[in-house]
Amino acid sequence: MSSSRKAATHWIDRSADGCGPAAPSMEEWDEVLTEEPDGSLLLAIEVTPGSSRDAVVALNTWRDTLQVAVRARPRKGAANKAVCDLLTAALVDTEATVALVKGEHSRRKRVRIEGASRVAVLNILSAALEG
Numbered sequence: 001m002s003s004s005r006k007a008a009t010h011w012i013d014r015s016a017d018g019c020g021p022a023a024p025s026m027e028e029w030d031e032v033l034t035e036e037p038d039g040s041l042l043l044a045i046e047v048t049p050g051s052s053r054d055a056v057v058a059l060n061t062w063r064d065t066l067q068v069a070v071r072a073r074p075r076k077g078a079a080n081k082a083v084c085d086l087l088t089a090a091l092v093d094t095e096a097t098v099a100l101v102k103g104e105h106s107r108r109k110r111v112r113i114e115g116a117s118r119v120a121v122l123n124i125l126s127a128a129l130e131g
Helices: 003-009 078-090 118-130
Strands: 033-035 041-048 055-060 065-069 097-102 108-114
Touching: 033 118, 041 078, 041 118, 055 078, 055 118, 065 078, 078 097, 078 108, 078 118
Parallel strands: 041 065
Antiparallel strands: 033 041, 041 108, 055 065, 097 108
16 A cells, blocks of 8 residues: 555654654535535445454545444344444444435445534544543
């Protein structure tokens, strides 16, 4: 993998000392997490099934997606359920519900989040990226 592609799928180093990642800016989230007229949120994600961990991995600014890894294999909806479970667990401090709305058989998916504000979801996902 070329270094320019790898840099695009991970955080860009904007820290003051240049020694660590800085959180993505709000503008970088604009196409990834959108607000619908009914107040719900749509989150664009790209899933890596069969991973060694369940985690929110990175913000891919080239594809405008949040990269998510899950241990589950893409068999009989197991990876889709794992993605929803991971996001639900991350948003546990909110009243949010999470549902897959597009991409049932694809790595690129859209997830609807209801019951949480965009700011709250951004704060939680940003914190998940940090740790």
